[in-house]
Amino acid sequence: MMEEKIRSVKEEGNMGQGQAQENTEISFPYLIESLQNHELDQFRHEFMTLHSYDQAQFFLKVDKGLRTVIYQFLSPEEMADIFENIEIDEEDYQSILTEMDLEYASSMLANMYADDAVDVLNELEKEQVATYLTIMDEEAAEEIKELLHYEEYTAGSIMTTEFVAISANQTVRSAMFILKNEAPNAETIYYVYVVDEERRLAGVISLRDLIVSDDETMIHEIMYSKVVSVSVGEDQEAVAKKMKDYNFLAVPVVDFQNHLLGIITVDDIIDVLDEEASDDYSKLAGVTDMDTVDRNPFSAAKKRLPWLIVLLFLGMFTASLIGRFEDTLNKVAILAVFIPLIGGMSGNTGTQALAVVVRGIATGDLEKESKWKLVAREAGTGIITGTCCGLLVSVIVYVWQGSIYLGMLVGFSIVASLFVATLAGALVPLLMHKLKIDPAVASGPFITTINDIISVLIYFGMATIFMDYLI
Amino acid sequence: MMEEKIRSVKEEGNMGQGQAQENTEISFPYLIESLQNHELDQFRHEFMTLHSYDQAQFFLKVDKGLRTVIYQFLSPEEMADIFENIEIDEEDYQSILTEMDLEYASSMLANMYADDAVDVLNELEKEQVATYLTIMDEEAAEEIKELLHYEEYTAGSIMTTEFVAISANQTVRSAMFILKNEAPNAETIYYVYVVDEERRLAGVISLRDLIVSDDETMIHEIMYSKVVSVSVGEDQEAVAKKMKDYNFLAVPVVDFQNHLLGIITVDDIIDVLDEEASDDYSKLAGVTDMDTVDRNPFSAAKKRLPWLIVLLFLGMFTASLIGRFEDTLNKVAILAVFIPLIGGMSGNTGTQALAVVVRGIATGDLEKESKWKLVAREAGTGIITGTCCGLLVSVIVYVWQGSIYLGMLVGFSIVASLFVATLAGALVPLLMHKLKIDPAVASGPFITTINDIISVLIYFGMATIFMDYLI
Incomplete structure (x- = not known):
């Protein structure tokens, strides 16, 4: 897979002129024509000079009819090179492999590097895998079977046995x-x-x-x-x-x-x-799986709704908490005005702390220092950002609403919320890491919503206690 | 940099027993002792069998006094191997290089692969760079000077001229x-x-x-x-x-x-x-720079405050918008209860759409399909997720508050907010990409806050219009 792959698609005529090397988007009208006319020699003459990555791009672009011609024109060994460069969905692997006849597909899989063959087989039904392995050359089948045993995401699952x-x-x-x-x-x-x-x-x-x-x-x-x-x-x-x-x-x-x-x-x-970077990123955003581009809104919605429904119930819980302060709200309706500000700010600081810790764990940078030092530093950061933002907000609210007490209330709520939110953002992933859970699961939206709840409690709790000054 | 580096630190005694290969955390008491006692031969005998990555880890762990001994024990060529494996902050490069004498440092830089030497020099003051380049072997200086010309983040800035x-x-x-x-x-x-x-x-x-x-x-x-x-x-x-x-x-x-x-x-x-994955990730979380771990809360706060202050003013703007609906709030205080729910949900869906598009642009997956198809799909996704969540919320609010009108108001606000938020989450990064701005700049917190504003307008706008039904 690492080797024999230095050829490419840059056209020879271009070579001398030394144009900018943009070859990711190639149009292959000539290749398609020779496939349509069943011209074996013409097709192979052109196609075999392409890098196997570009061959794969071409293969994925044509329709089923032309793909069937390709199977006739290329040997299973040649098809194996192409297949090593293909990354598609589960169902697509299934349907493309069933286009080939059994012998051809088995032979192709046997000719792929064992680790790549395993990647493909892992996407298929168990019976289908068993069929291919029975038909296949025995030695290749043994090699593949051995690799299939290893658990996903371990060194064994990504290694190859073809070494010197x-x-x-x-x-x-x-x-x-x-x-x-x-x-x-x-x-x-x-x-x-x-x-x-x-x-x-x-x-x-x-x-x-x-x-x-x-x-x-x-x-x-x-x-x-x-x-x-x-x-x-x-x-x-x-x-x-x-x-x-x-x-x-x-x-x-x-x-x-x-x-x-x-x-x-x-x-x-x-x-x-x-993969791991995509995974951390998608969890921070609260999307289940971003590995593949969705083809329609239904498959996209399916990946996002689970998170949204969980967050909806958490949001409902927040609502019920605010509901308990309805008396307070009835007396001082202006309090409602600052709910999104306080909730938003604490959500944002929480996400910042979360991201720093999750990424630090992922890159291993945090392994080198003590966890307590980290928590202490995040607490300090929360106090600094909280105090800066709180002071600023106090002044703005005082100038805007003309009430020094309201200014102090909102300002102090920001200080307290940001402190707690930063600490929570750092502690939750650390705790998960300790419990051997992937810390990235404590996704951005989740931390945001938790911090929403905390900040609402702080804000309305204080408003209720100091009600006399606000009316 | 790629080569001559397959040695490592696993102790030979361990080899036969075949223990698990955990060698990232090595203690070097023997090496430190021989440095303290100025025992050149003993130190070199042990140290030179280490992989240069592990040599670098050791080098970074000892204090200035021992580092000075290392400079006496190792030639500039040997030090160059170590330096190629070091990744530290700007100031640390500066202070470590000034520990060495000028001749030694220049010779070390000349012996590094040119691309790595450039990485180090880019972290230093211009005068310091000029000094090293003047003292250095002329050929090496020429090579480095050439590479220093290329703009950061281009192919030229990361290439090396040492090829065959x-x-x-x-x-x-x-x-x-x-x-x-x-x-x-x-x-x-x-x-x-x-x-x-x-x-x-x-x-x-x-x-x-x-x-x-x-x-x-x-x-x-x-x-x-x-x-x-x-x-x-x-x-x-x-x-x-x-x-x-x-x-x-x-x-x-x-x-x-x-x-x-x-x-x-x-x-x-x-x-x-x-680097690029970290960059996208940190922007989604609203942290300026996560490349290096912060040593104290002040440097951490410095990276987060700029985002927080911007978001604070946006949040204030949201507050002022809600302020315009104070009449509505005074009449129906219960409305305030659902502000975090609606704002939070639209923030979350917006972040999801944003993440999918930003990551799609980064990996190039989106280049292959038309932008309009993508926007249409996101719009569809927004309608589906919005309708599901909206219906659910309507029922819950109706059961909880006993008002069918309130349930419909909150539910419909969710549908409309989620639709707009999803669309905005997809459109903003696409637009930025079109304008050649890094789409990751449209960070999570930013989109969240924008969507907060939109959802508040929808919610209170509708509440004001249908006020008669709510009282």
């Missing part, structure tokens, strides 16, 4: 010979892993080091024996962080006895980082 | 010979770029292909001539997307005449993706 492993007791020359032979099948040949007789990870050496070394040097003399590896059950986010910190192109995956099971390559890690 | 370029008219054997010589200085040797006599990009070939090819094969026979490249002024986010799509380990950077200027490696792209 050598023993320490050989020369650079013989290692290079092995490399040349395995290059067509390995997902990367740029890191070569050294294992002992029991396939335990003993070292690692980069192709760069192999190339600059003398042919007769022994591998154990030049390999690094302090290998950084990840365990097979490790969370994919932790793996991604490790690869990012160490700038690795690949990392080995081992079991608890240090047996080398597979490797994870940097391209898969980029996808993980992207 | 060859001509098409040579054999694989001679290309491998060049590679072996350039390997120690190049940032990656896994992609080799082919240029013509005028250094225009003509092709690319991977080290994998070189290795499996016959020694006497000519480069132009096996190179890919349809190279995907990026132009030097291209936005780094677009570069990252391209590398992610094509699974590249490196991408060439060219000027408008297709001259090869540099390359961008995948490790830098991971940093870009991370």
